[in-house]
Amino acid sequence: MKILVCISHVPDTTSKINFTEGDTKFDKNGVQFVINPNDEFGLTRAMWFKEKQGASVDVVNVGEADTEPTLRKALAIGADNAIRVNTPAKDGFQVAKELAKVAQDGGYDLVIAGRESIDYNGGMVPGMLAKLLKANFVNTCVSLEVEGDKATAIREIDGGKETLTTSLPLVIGGQKGLVEESDLKIPNMRGIMMARKKPLNVVDPVGAEEKTSADKFEKPAPKGDVKLIDKDNLDELINLLHNEAKAI
């Protein structure tokens, strides 16, 4: 089985989010970039398929050269090859079209992407990519087994789970649950050394056009001070929730 894992290069979850150039650009200053957490669960699941079922695992990112350390980290975790499509990521549509070209050229059986990136939270690349490839698609996937060309997936739904059966080629929008948090692979020294020698191919974009543009950003209004209520005066809390907040 040939697996392609799509890797988004995103600010670490603890990052303070700021904007620059008149609130039109994300301020990368002092921000640590990481593999998108939803993609990291998918990558670790791909490693499981590699170890147990002899799959090959490539990783891909659509972005400029500054995303390469993130791809090297994916190689250090155990991916075989990395591909970078040399163009800035503009929107979900453009990224999905660029990824579709890579996926078609590589003839992958399974494409794993995160259900959404934690920066723009678009949540659209996996589904768009699947349809561009005319592949089957399971979103918010929390479990995946593959036998031959048959796949069984579990999907998170609002308030529960759904078990689905389908076949390859398949694209999933993955998330936590594909593997446990404690099973996430941290690159060891040997992995990091080996990653330096693994191929990282830079390919030209097909020049897909975006359909949306993120023009401007705004931070939420600063929060007013918390109203502290004495623990021996819980009636006051109920009164405030009822009469002031109208929440109960």
Next chain:
Amino acid sequence: MSVLVYIESENGKFKKASYEAASYAKGVADQLGSSVTAVTINAENNEVLGTYGVSKVLQVNNDQLSKFNADAYADVIAQAAKNEDAKVVVLGQTANDKYVAPIIAINLEAGYASNVVALPESTSPFTVKRNAFTNKAFNFTTISSDIKIVGVAKNAYGVKENETSAAVEDFSPSLDASDFSVNVESVDKATDKVTIADAEIVVSGGRGLKGPENWDMIENLAETLGAATACSKPVSDMGWRPHSEHVGQTGKPVAANLYIAVGISGAIQHLAGINASKIKVVINNDPEAPFFKAADYGIVGDAFEVVPQLNEKLKEFKANNA
């Protein structure tokens, strides 16, 4: 040229999020000087959508669609959009909505903005405000394609009544085998519990509760309030509570009216995930916990004393205000 809204139903019944999507579609239609057409799948009582400004309902009744199927549902919605020559397609942001929207976007060659929190800033260009960076910021996105798809975030625009008379018509989309290549084998969903996605109120517990055996008080408080229960990331990582209850940046987002955090310190990732909730209450014995900076109301105190007392008092309040 109308605004098309997909109205989700469950076992034939609409939910609050459905009415919110309809209300939003009416707001957009008013801006465009247009009207709202809804498409529903195996739903009952379609006339009620008129209450929220829908003037026409395309009702699809088809046994093949009795279980949710993303490809088939997306195909139905895309065909309805073409039928109506819709330039704007509105959906909610339930798990199913988020599953179908990108598929519709490819079917219609349309740009899609998800997690939208307000009516368009302008309709030409078509610019919407949406949540980004997991609620740490807003982002103004312009959709430049001919057809625009908007996913409306839960509990942001709200339900607005706009009495209209809805004409209900049958709609029979053409479906083919390729729509059914992913099949639901089984659904595991607790029917007697409020889900985090639907809940108006969420009661959430953290490490401060010391162990899974102490969750009764969280569940009791939730029961009194008709709330869903949730937990912080460490709690689900340690296996005290199921992953499905984990809320935060890598867990589920919460956009409730009221979020009550018990024994949760308020790590930045947790706060990001629950930030879309309207009113936040924190109960924690550490006055330095970061959650106090993000909350509307706070109680510094021992959860093991405060929560049972609060529950008793709320029961009284509920009894007196029933």
